[in-house]
Amino acid sequence: MSSFLVFAALIGCTAATAKTASVGGAPSPRPGSPRDEGIPPTPEQTVRAIYSEALEHGEAFDRLRTLVAQFPGRLSGSRKLDGAIGWAEATLNTLGLDRVYTQEVRVPHWERGAKETVVLLDAGNVVPLAATALGGSGATTGSGLVAEVVEVQSLNDVVTLGHARIAGKIVFFNRPMDPKLIRPTEAYRDAGDQRNRGPAQAARYGAAGALTRSLTRAHDDVPHTGVTSFAAGQAAIPAAALSILASDRLSAALTAAAKSGGSVRVAMKIDAHMLPDAPSHNVIGEIRGSTFPDEVILVGGHLDSWDIAPGAHDDGAGVVQSIEVLRIFRALGLKPRHTLRCVLFTNEENGSRGSAAYSTAAKEKHERHVFAVETDNGGFQPHGFNLGSTQGDAHERAAAKWRPLFEPY
Numbered sequence: 001m002s003s004f005l006v007f008a009a010l011i012g013c014t015a016a017t018a019k020t021a022s023v024g025g026a027p028s029p030r031p032g033s034p035r036d037e038g039i040p041p042t043p044e045q046t047v048r049a050i051y052s053e054a055l056e057h058g059e060a061f062d063r064l065r066t067l068v069a070q071f072p073g074r075l076s077g078s079r080k081l082d083g084a085i086g087w088a089e090a091t092l093n094t095l096g097l098d099r100v101y102t103q104e105v106r107v108p109h110w111e112r113g114a115k116e117t118v119v120l121l122d123a124g125n126v127v128p129l130a131a132t133a134l135g136g137s138g139a140t141t142g143s144g145l146v147a148e149v150v151e152v153q154s155l156n157d158v159v160t161l162g163h164a165r166i167a168g169k170i171v172f173f174n175r176p177m178d179p180k181l182i183r184p185t186e187a188y189r190d191a192g193d194q195r196n197r198g199p200a201q202a203a204r205y206g207a208a209g210a211l212t213r214s215l216t217r218a219h220d221d222v223p224h225t226g227v228t229s230f231a232a233g234q235a236a237i238p239a240a241a242l243s244i245l246a247s248d249r250l251s252a253a254l255t256a257a258a259k260s261g262g263s264v265r266v267a268m269k270i271d272a273h274m275l276p277d278a279p280s281h282n283v284i285g286e287i288r289g290s291t292f293p294d295e296v297i298l299v300g301g302h303l304d305s306w307d308i309a310p311g312a313h314d315d316g317a318g319v320v321q322s323i324e325v326l327r328i329f330r331a332l333g334l335k336p337r338h339t340l341r342c343v344l345f346t347n348e349e350n351g352s353r354g355s356a357a358y359s360t361a362a363k364e365k366h367e368r369h370v371f372a373v374e375t376d377n378g379g380f381q382p383h384g385f386n387l388g389s390t391q392g393d394a395h396e397r398a399a400a401k402w403r404p405l406f407e408p409y
């Protein structure tokens, strides 16, 4: 967390000190801060001050504790998300920023309903499987869905099996995250098509339901939810993620049944439903740039979370880190040359309406963004910074310029 703060703040700070060293103007800087010295600090001194401020006086963890305690399960359209949006605006208003405002967005409103159940019916045995409905799942009807299970490893397997062997069945996507992909996010993305688009693919071939192996490497009985998407006009079938242990259990039952020429059935009950789009908001706070007020450096995270989780890592950590960047600038009396903006997006988990609305508004206002970073990889021990760019070698030049400033840390 601290590395993120140092880096994100440095970007604004480098801008503040590179030529004009225009620190000053913020209310009551902390004694001993760069501004308090009365002379322009060097970039190295400014980074050191940010580092110390974050570690000695950081408020991010306290804010995270409040956010997840008061507003867990902040899924789009929920009252918890509305509460978190109000909290975020009030929090930014305590920092003495130049501007705090919200941006209205209409967001999808999916509700899980009653707790889902998935049960393995295997040779007379009834075995509950740890499962959670995927966001966007349809509901089962009547007393639930009971159907034979077909295990596949990919979306292409569904095509190969074809309508005759898929129709009326529950398709079970069970390709694990590739252990050879060392970076967890890469392995997550690589296996993610099964959850994101598998149920829709199965539905195209007449499947009655879908199960997916949770996108995690944790060998436990905790299922992980996430979004699944259906095409416009396509009916959403019931779809749930199984824990890793439940996935292995089901797969073993299918293998054993195949040897004896039998089959395995699963019973699913899902109560999910999609409601009309709901009003929501992005929350934005900023410190106006002293030299380039119309050029923006953005730090951000997303306020919404899944309904069954407190949303601390995903993405409460990103939210409080982004708020902390502005707090540190104020605490140290640093005045950036470019506008430094914190954007707390709505609706990242089951859509991206918040970021889309922000982007549309920025284009309409002809705002120029010189740097933007969203933190959404959890609040773990930081290992470094991932600088990607679609515009030439800007990221490489930035890394070359700033890397020496980070080496002491």
Ligand SMILES: [Zn+2]
Pocket: 302, 314, 315, 348, 376
């Ligand atoms: Zn996230």
